[in-house]
């Protein structure tokens with residue numbers, strides 16, 4: 001059988017120069033291209049002959065959209081390959097080097113049928129990949145506007161196992177895109193990977209259904225979960241190493257629920273370092289900041305931060321703690337999960353399996369007489385009782401409650417069976433918060449409000465509102481970043497009197513309105529009228545505030 005060098009008719013005297021160290025086909029291609037760049041077409045034609053794959057020119061060749069099967073750009077660039085058509089589940093792909101086993105293994109993750117290989121030149125393959133993934137073509141690939149592809153790091157793929165490479169790549173991608181969660185969702189015939197970015201879900205990838213079992217095993221191994229069990233809900237966590245300019249460790253929390261089409265995974269990305277932990281940088285108003293600082297001055301009492309998941313309430317809690325560090329206090333936290341590691345405080349991680357629950361741990365923590373106790377979340381009566389006892393016996397207690405606003409926090413405590421007298425004695429104040437999407441500053445425009453909209457949503461005669469029309473910078477969503485909307489309710493004597501009356505939620509809300517003018521709804525409405533958020537976002541806020 002003729003070698004590649006024979007086919008190219010490379011003279012014997014030059015062979016030594018280029019090929020002595022080129023043991024593999026891969027190295028040989030590099031050496032030959034370095035020896036004579038003009039050889040390219042002849043080289044790949046020879047490679048095609050040798051491998052019995054047809055040689056094709058990609059210039060001007062039509063590339064079918066549906067043949068990409070969701071393959072990421074970095075993968076195609078790494079193996080220098082590009083699919084161009086799919087016929088009866090046979091995927092036709094042009095490779096630079098048809099001999100690499102690894103590329104076929106990676107392809108199996110995206111395509112379960114047969115692969116028909118061709119050979120094309122490196123420059124043509126790279127050109128076509130570039131052209132296909134051009135930013136204005138992005139909707140073709142993901143079918144969902146609002147998602148942008150950033151530069152991918154090839155190193156992510158540099159491990160031998162294709163499943164490991166795949167899982168690493170979408171976790172790294174999620175971190176780059178600032179996603180808070182990555183969801184792996186099995187459907188009837190395929191698998192979808194979605195990111196939650198700024199509160200909204202975006203589809204990132206679509207994979208073959210067969211990939212699920214491999215991804216499942218990989219994530220379970222990382223998260224120290226049971227591999228054999230695929231019909232149970234499971235929790236786990238692992239540390240993900242991200243190699244950027246420096247090595248970063250990122251905590252990932254995993255939860256699995258079995259759906260009718262298989263296991264659905266949610267990976268929560270924790271410990272992100274780009275979040276401000278300074279209270280005055282989170283977006284509270286000057287008045288609210290003064291109120292919060294006052295609440296933290298006391299050496300006892302309880303401050304509760306509330307809001308739905310993803311409203312930034314634990315960030316506020318950490319910022320409050322962070323601001324206290326310099327005071328030489330004994331600060332202990334009981335958390336689930338530990339979202340940020342703060343060296344100056346003693347952080348304890350709840351572990352239900354090992355019977356380290358919030359309530360159990362708190363009992364022991366109290367024996368060590370800490371000045372400040374942070375409780376990740378109050379979920380049950382036992383924990384709330386302990387928290388109240390701690391806060392009326394000389395400890396400052398900071399915690400979160402999963403409620404929608406300050407009013408419902410008070411009524412939730414009453415519903416949990418806490419006596420109004422104890423609420424008044426223990427609770428210093430409640431911070432309620434939400435993150436709402438801001439109008440993109442690049443495509444912001446004003447418009448006349450209809451009478452109907454004005455009547456329903458604004459109560460007053462306000463004729464102009466703003467919205468984003470969509471531009472390249474906001475991926476045609478009209479939104480850009482999020483802003484905090486918050487309320488701070490201090491338990492003044494007037495509020496305490498109201499709590500003692502034991503009103504139901506509606507009546508309490510109504511009465512509170514008369515003495516407290518810092519509600520979430522009012523503040524969100526201010527953002528609307530100031531042209532910071534659009535009406536659409538305000539409606540969404542109202543819906544959640546009333547129905548959740």
Ligand SMILES: [Zn+2]
Pocket residue numbers: 440441442443444468469470471472473474475476477478479
């Ligand atoms: Zn825009």
